[in-house]
Amino acid sequence: MTDISDLLISAKSGDRRSLSMLISAISESKYFPSINSTTGWILGVTGPPGSGKSTLIGQMVRKWASSGEHVAVLALDPTSPLSGGSLLADRIRMEGEDDLRENVFVRSMPSGKTPGAISPNLWPICSVLSECGWTRIIVETVGTGQSEFRIAALVDRLLLVDGPDRGDIIQAEKAGILELADVIAVNKSDLPGASSAAQHIRSSLSLASNDNREVVLVSAKKGHGIQELIEIIEKCEPQNTRGKMMMMERLISEWDSILVSHPEIDKIISELCDGSITVREAIEILVSSVRDGGS
Amino acid sequence: MRLLEVILPLATYINMRIVIAKPGLDGHDRGAKVVSRALRDGGHDVIYTGLRKTPEEIVRIVNDEDAEVLGLSTLSGAHNSLIPKICEQLIENRLGSVIVFAGGIIPERDIEALFRTGVRAVFGPGTPTSDVLDFLNEALIRKQNGSPVGVGDDSGWNWND
Numbered sequence: 170m171t172d173i174s175d176l177l178i179s180a181k182s183g184d185r186r187s188l189s190m191l192i193s194a195i196s197e198s199k200y201f202p203s204i205n206s207t208t209g210w211i212l213g214v215t216g217p218p219g220s221g222k223s224t225l226i227g228q229m230v231r232k233w234a235s236s237g238e239h240v241a242v243l244a245l246d247p248t249s250p251l252s253g254g255s256l257l258a259d260r261i262r263m264e265g266e267d268d269l270r271e272n273v274f275v276r277s278m279p280s281g282k283t284p285g286a287i288s289p290n291l292w293p294i295c296s297v298l299s300e301c302g303w304t305r306i307i308v309e310t311v312g313t314g315q316s317e318f319r320i321a322a323l324v325d326r327l328l329l330v331d332g333p334d335r336g337d338i339i340q341a342e343k344a345g346i347l348e349l350a351d352v353i354a355v356n357k358s359d360l361p362g363a364s365s366a367a368q369h370i371r372s373s374l375s376l377a378s379n380d381n382r383e384v385v386l387v388s389a390k391k392g393h394g395i396q397e398l399i400e401i402i403e404k405c406e407p408q409n410t411r412g413k414m415m416m417m418e419r420l421i422s423e424w425d426s427i428l429v430s431h432p433e434i435d436k437i438i439s440e441l442c443d444g445s446i447t448v449r450e451a452i453e454i455l456v457s458s459v460r461d462g463g464s
Numbered sequence: 465m466r467l468l469e470v471i472l473p474l475a476t477y478i479n480m481r482i483v484i485a486k487p488g489l490d491g492h493d494r495g496a497k498v499v500s501r502a503l504r505d506g507g508h509d510v511i512y513t514g515l516r517k518t519p520e521e522i523v524r525i526v527n528d529e530d531a532e533v534l535g536l537s538t539l540s541g542a543h544n545s546l547i548p549k550i551c552e553q554l555i556e557n558r559l560g561s562v563i564v565f566a567g568g569i570i571p572e573r574d575i576e577a578l579f580r581t582g583v584r585a586v587f588g589p590g591t592p593t594s595d596v597l598d599f600l601n602e603a604l605i606r607k608q609n610g611s612p613v614g615v616g617d618d619s620g621w622n623w624n625d
Contacts, residue, residue, distance in 0.1 A: 185527055189527055189529070192530065257509065260511065260514075270524060276529060279509045
């Protein structure tokens with residue numbers, strides 16, 4: 170453990186090699202940093218596949234980095250359920266210019282075995298990044314189902330990205346993600362249908378009288394509307410109403426990580442498979458060993 | 465149960481973080497993508513960099529992603545200048561333990577020199593993708609036994625011999 174605390178010290182002094190190794194140690198559950206419940210500035214970015222999240226993040230990263238911010242991006246990608254492998258290519262669309270590279274850190278993260286595609290170690294990683302002086306932390310998620318709720322609980326502010334004429338936003342509305350987003354961006358404004366899509370979302374938001382959230386038209390490809398989007402994101406204050414949900418999610422997240430890193434987990438799962446114990450009994454075993462100071 | 469029987473043999477490869485990179489100016493990445501896909505299907509986490517990366521960019525990506533393996537695909541003929549440069553920069557940046565392999569159009573006569581710079585395998589056209597997985601497995605076993613396999617370790621073992 171001593172070498173890991175050394176890693177933290179040199180990562181804090183700005184050593185990227187140490188920071189990178191530290192993040193690996195946390196992702197592999199080899200190290201649990203002791204962190205408090207307040208972290209730095211974290212933006213979640215979510216939206217349907219193909220809506221242009223990565224390209225848009227690339228544009229925002231460039232703006233932030235050139236105004237002197239230190240920007241860290243965690244790009245979450247799904248793990249193949251069959252092989253357990255993953256192909257992470259989001260960073261292709263996020264690379265900044267050469268002279269900004271010192272200010273930009275991009276890390277691809279496979280979702281791993283965890284449900285909802287959010288690693289339970291994500292939050293400690295954000296916290297370490299923040300402690301190491303990264304002033305803008307962006308978490309990109311695959312825009313599907315449950316992960317969007319989890320990400321909403323882990324970040325301070327949430328950006329929802331959609332494209333023109335997809336109809337996906339209606340699906341998003343059904344799933345409730347529209348309620349959780351702080352800012353909504355309709356991407357690909359250079360294509361027909363984008364402004365009517367934005368109008369559609371605005372009229373849907375206006376059904377609630379006190380909803381004054383902004384819907385911004387952007388084109389990540391052409392670089393249009395990026396500055397306006399950044400200004401709106403910067404203005405947005407973390408919502409107090411989310412506090413309880415955030416803490417609940419952080420608690421569950423921590424609990425998940427204790428569970429999946431339990432030394433007996435594989436044995437218990439095979440016992441569950443052959444039916445020699447029930448799920449309830451499995452939980453009893455896991456909980457009692459945690460209580461006895463295990464893991 | 466049947467699903468498990470399918471998954472388990474695939475899971476015998478230990479999961480590694482692998483960066484697949486395209487140094488130089490050629491714009492053809494079919495090969496790099498086929499290899500990336502095969503490694504993913506072999507249970508690894510693969511990060512593909514996209515086209516036309518400089519040695520500096522590639523080393524930065526390997527660092528930030530904390531990759532254990534770097535695969536370099538080049539078709540432009542610039543392998544003799546680019547690959548040694550990348551290997552040197554990896555070592556300078558305390559990434560000497562990274563396992564480096566190369567693929568693409570690399571003539572037989574150039575391979576020996578690449579091995580001397582720390583490359584552990586060179587795969588030409590027509591290589592079955594399972595060879596790349598077997599190479600990684602072998603390299604990992606050697607690494608676990610403490611044998612030199614990293615780009616900064618003493619040269620010696622390579623897959624092609």
